[in-house]
Amino acid sequence: MSDAVDPNSWMQGFPPKLEERVLFADPAAAQFPKLRWALNHYRELVPTKPVRRAPVPSVLPRAAVEAALDALPVRTMTGEDTNWADGFASIHTDGLLVLHRGRVVYERYFGACRPEQPHLLMSVSKSFVGLIAQWLVHDGALDENAPVTNYIPELKGTAYDDAIVRNVMDMRIGVKYSELYTDPNAEVFDYARAAGMTRRPPDYSGPEIVYDFLRTLKKEGPHGEGFAYKTVSTEVLGWIVKRVTGKPLATLVSERIWSRIGTEEDAYFMIDTAGTEIGGGGLNATLRDIARVGELMRNRGAWNGEQIIPAAVIDDIAKGSSQEAFSKGGYTTLPGWSYRNMWWVSHNPHGAYMARGIYGQSIFVDPKAEMVITRLGSHTIAANTATDPVVLPAYQAAAEALMAGKV
Amino acid sequence: MSDAVDPNSWMQGFPPKLEERVLFADPAAAQFPKLRWALNHYRELVPTKPVRRAPVPSVLPRAAVEAALDALPVRTMTGEDTNWADGFASIHTDGLLVLHRGRVVYERYFGACRPEQPHLLMSVSKSFVGLIAQWLVHDGALDENAPVTNYIPELKGTAYDDAIVRNVMDMRIGVKYSELYTDPNAEVFDYARAAGMTRRPPDYSGPEIVYDFLRTLKKEGPHGEGFAYKTVSTEVLGWIVKRVTGKPLATLVSERIWSRIGTEEDAYFMIDTAGTEIGGGGLNATLRDIARVGELMRNRGAWNGEQIIPAAVIDDIAKGSSQEAFSKGGYTTLPGWSYRNMWWVSHNPHGAYMARGIYGQSIFVDPKAEMVITRLGSHTIAANTATDPVVLPAYQAAAEALMAGKV
Numbered sequence: 048m049s050d051a052v053d054p055n056s057w058m059q060g061f062p063p064k065l066e067e068r069v070l071f072a073d074p075a076a077a078q079f080p081k082l083r084w085a086l087n088h089y090r091e092l093v094p095t096k097p098v099r100r101a102p103v104p105s106v107l108p109r110a111a112v113e114a115a116l117d118a119l120p121v122r123t124m125t126g127e128d129t130n131w132a133d134g135f136a137s138i139h140t141d142g143l144l145v146l147h148r149g150r151v152v153y154e155r156y157f158g159a160c161r162p163e164q165p166h167l168l169m170s171v172s173k174s175f176v177g178l179i180a181q182w183l184v185h186d187g188a189l190d191e192n193a194p195v196t197n198y199i200p201e202l203k204g205t206a207y208d209d210a211i212v213r214n215v216m217d218m219r220i221g222v223k224y225s226e227l228y229t230d231p232n233a234e235v236f237d238y239a240r241a242a243g244m245t246r247r248p249p250d251y252s253g254p255e256i257v258y259d260f261l262r263t264l265k266k267e268g269p270h271g272e273g274f275a276y277k278t279v280s281t282e283v284l285g286w287i288v289k290r291v292t293g294k295p296l297a298t299l300v301s302e303r304i305w306s307r308i309g310t311e312e313d314a315y316f317m318i319d320t321a322g323t324e325i326g327g328g329g330l331n332a333t334l335r336d337i338a339r340v341g342e343l344m345r346n347r348g349a350w351n352g353e354q355i356i357p358a359a360v361i362d363d364i365a366k367g368s369s370q371e372a373f374s375k376g377g378y379t380t381l382p383g384w385s386y387r388n389m390w391w392v393s394h395n396p397h398g399a400y401m402a403r404g405i406y407g408q409s410i411f412v413d414p415k416a417e418m419v420i421t422r423l424g425s426h427t428i429a430a431n432t433a434t435d436p437v438v439l440p441a442y443q444a445a446a447e448a449l450m451a452g453k454v
Numbered sequence: 455m456s457d458a459v460d461p462n463s464w465m466q467g468f469p470p471k472l473e474e475r476v477l478f479a480d481p482a483a484a485q486f487p488k489l490r491w492a493l494n495h496y497r498e499l500v501p502t503k504p505v506r507r508a509p510v511p512s513v514l515p516r517a518a519v520e521a522a523l524d525a526l527p528v529r530t531m532t533g534e535d536t537n538w539a540d541g542f543a544s545i546h547t548d549g550l551l552v553l554h555r556g557r558v559v560y561e562r563y564f565g566a567c568r569p570e571q572p573h574l575l576m577s578v579s580k581s582f583v584g585l586i587a588q589w590l591v592h593d594g595a596l597d598e599n600a601p602v603t604n605y606i607p608e609l610k611g612t613a614y615d616d617a618i619v620r621n622v623m624d625m626r627i628g629v630k631y632s633e634l635y636t637d638p639n640a641e642v643f644d645y646a647r648a649a650g651m652t653r654r655p656p657d658y659s660g661p662e663i664v665y666d667f668l669r670t671l672k673k674e675g676p677h678g679e680g681f682a683y684k685t686v687s688t689e690v691l692g693w694i695v696k697r698v699t700g701k702p703l704a705t706l707v708s709e710r711i712w713s714r715i716g717t718e719e720d721a722y723f724m725i726d727t728a729g730t731e732i733g734g735g736g737l738n739a740t741l742r743d744i745a746r747v748g749e750l751m752r753n754r755g756a757w758n759g760e761q762i763i764p765a766a767v768i769d770d771i772a773k774g775s776s777q778e779a780f781s782k783g784g785y786t787t788l789p790g791w792s793y794r795n796m797w798w799v800s801h802n803p804h805g806a807y808m809a810r811g812i813y814g815q816s817i818f819v820d821p822k823a824e825m826v827i828t829r830l831g832s833h834t835i836a837a838n839t840a841t842d843p844v845v846l847p848a849y850q851a852a853a854e855a856l857m858a859g860k861v
Contacts, residue, residue: 060663060695062728070727073499091501094478099570163506249656253725258469313720318498320477321469444512 054083054158072246083425086167089326090315091329096324098314099301105309110150115454121444124436134437141166142334142423146342147449165314165331166423169404172282172330177389179299180216180284185360189291198287206266213357214270215284216388217368221268224277228429238279243319256321257282273375274386278327284325296324307352308343310336336423341410365400367392379436388414405429416446460492461565466766477654486767486834491572494566494831495721496738505721512716521861524789528647528851531843541844543676548573549741549830553749554856572738573830576811579737580688584796585625587691589767596698597667605694613673613688621677622691623795625776626824628675631684645686650726664689680782681793685734692733703731715750715757719839741828744829748826772807774799787842804853812836823853
């Protein structure tokens with residue numbers, strides 16, 4: 048599927064024509080087709096805070112087989128036959144990289160995506176917050192069984208009042224907050240306005256920052272039961288992580304991960320006016336750098352022979368959580384999956400797990416196939432339910448082909 | 455002079471206290487003391503566009519003599535005796551670097567300034583626009599004697615209607631536009647609102663982008679006569695440069711300069727909502743990277759044996775312009791100076807010239823002393839008239855000491 052509008056045609060000329068501008072204040076900027084430009088250029092739309100790269104970039108060895116993978120047959124979840132290249136093109140992929148045994152076997156960029164240009168990762172950001180939280184639990188700095196309010200007294204009287212940290216880490220919080228992007232009254236938009244991620248009306252009198260918004264949240268249903276995907280829970284976890292360490296999220300991600308695995312580029316967070324990094328969906332990074340993160344995960348926290356993250360932390364993610372609890376979340380394309388430390392765990396025979404963000408962002412780790420796939424996208428539809436029917440079978444097809452030495 | 459408030463104390467905590475936040479919407483962010491934090495963190499306040507760094511950073515050889523320079527006696531323009539260290543501390547210096555014969559002899563950071571963190575260069579930005587414009591003139595791509603409206607027909611009927619490009623390049627334009635920062639009604643603030651550099655009131659109905667603002671400017675006085683420092687003329691020149699090359703300013707600065715002299719960091723421009731880089735004052739870069747630019751200038755456009763910029767372009771800057779025209783500008787601290795291609799030329803026996811920005815930004819090139827000094831600052835007062843009495847004698851003292859081998 049080719050675009051009716053070239054994603055590189057926005058914001059051209061001096062000045063660009065009014066209808067070709069991608070304006071933060073215009074809801075169209077956050078929708079296809081302008082989205083195809085916007086997700087690659089967020090720092091040009093909003094204030095951002097850098098996540099410092101490594102002093103020296105690491106070399107990712109290459110053994111590229113792009114053509115072979117492109118031709119790989121893929122049968123979608125709905126039974127249609129396509130191939131890898133057509134399948135990913137049909138869902139407006141921006142960047143796609145496959146590592147097999149640590150070597151780059153596939154790397155392509157589409158639309159307005161460039162190798163050196165960070166792309167908005169959306170909820171893939173959450174997995175960084177969850178990873179750091181579990182790391183702190185492992186180190187004994189954070190008690191997963193402690194009440195949230197032990198760390199954030201400001202949340203007394205809110206939905207999080209009687210929750211424990213583990214409930215937050217696995218998104219099993221009863222809170223009145225809808226993430227339904229097709230409902231303009233969903234609270235996700237109140238959150239976005241507070242965070243400065245979307246335009247505020249001139250008469251806006253809502254919360255000025257994310258943390259003020261979190262303090263308005265009311266309880267709805269029990270904690271610790273069904274999985275309920277609520278971005279605000281990541282913001283709560285990010286707040287906890289910062290209180291525990293005394294460091295901003297940008298510093299934590301850089302010191303603990305980004306600077307230590309030979310990343311090529313500074314990543315960056317969108318921030319609110321208090322400098323709060325939007326941990327729920329505001330991290331931007333390049334395709335190659337998130338591939339390094341995937342490879343770090345696949346190697347159970349080791350990088351070039353050095354243990355960067357304790358293996359037990361990665362194992363705790365990969366083992367997943369309650370599949371039964373997850374089944375309450377209503378994710379029809381993810382049967383038998385679970386959610387642990389803000390990662391999505393397949394429980395398939397390969398032990399695959401992933402970080403996922405709307406419009407097609409993912410870090411997919413397949414330990415058995417010794418494969419990592421990172422993808423950036425700007426699909427017409429936000430929810431990954433729209434793209435999973437192509438994406439997950441294609442990832443599986445690549446895993447099988449690489450394991451069998453067929454590509 | 456030590457700060458009453460540590461510049462690193464702003465924006466700390468999760469969240470920072472309201473009174474300790476540096477808010478784009480708050481005029482205090484652009485004033486001392488919050489300015490001391492803000493000038494080092496502009497990307498956290500506004501949208502920005504990167505200027506791509508070099509593929510591999512160049513090594514700046516070191517022969518550091520910080521202590522000797524710090525102790526260097528300096529007699530200020532007003533006859534006070536101080537020394538280098540105290541002099542620069544008294545005017546809230548953020549970063550100070552001296553190159554002598556290409557070696558770093560002095561490099562210090564103060565306040566909230568960090569080696570890897572770009573600092574707002576204010577009007578030092580202008581010198582990049584002027585340099586590129588002169589380069590295009592040299593290459594025959596831009597006719598300095600052509601009417602501005604040959605390149606920008608949108609400026610017909612404005613102050614620039616009967617101006618030629620050279621008038622713009624040397625700031626000898628008769629336009630009703632005041633740069634007086636102490637006058638809240640000065641047009642510089644209308645410009646800043648249009649550019650998105652300062653807060654717009656809720657009922658704002660002014661120009662949406664810089665170019666729309668330029669189209670409102672009316673003539674006041676003749677062109678081609680007295681020097682009149684008007685930031686809007688740099689925006690006009692930037693517009694011309696982009697029309698001539700078909701490339702954004704960020705691309706031009708990167709392709710022609712930044713990527714070719716081993717810069718360590720991406721620089722970045724503040725931009726308006728049309729993506730227009732604020733060439734008049736929106737470039738942010740690190741102290742070391744602008745030192746590389748100064749060294750490139752000192753070597754008449756050569757870098758490591760390669761001619762990056764034609765020597766004639768640098769010579770055209772260094773030769774200066776009419777001292778008599780300049781004297782009409784009212785710069786009491788710069789007697790006998792002139793302004794050429796948006797650089798300030800001393801006409802002193804050393805042939806020194808500089809790029810200058812408010813609150814203390816400078817790139818100072820002293821060819822005879824084989825010295826380059828770059829400085830970043832966040833002084834209490836915007837105009838460099840307040841800091842020149844210390845800065846210029848200190849630079850001269852360093853030049854003499856280095857030439858005499860005394861430090």
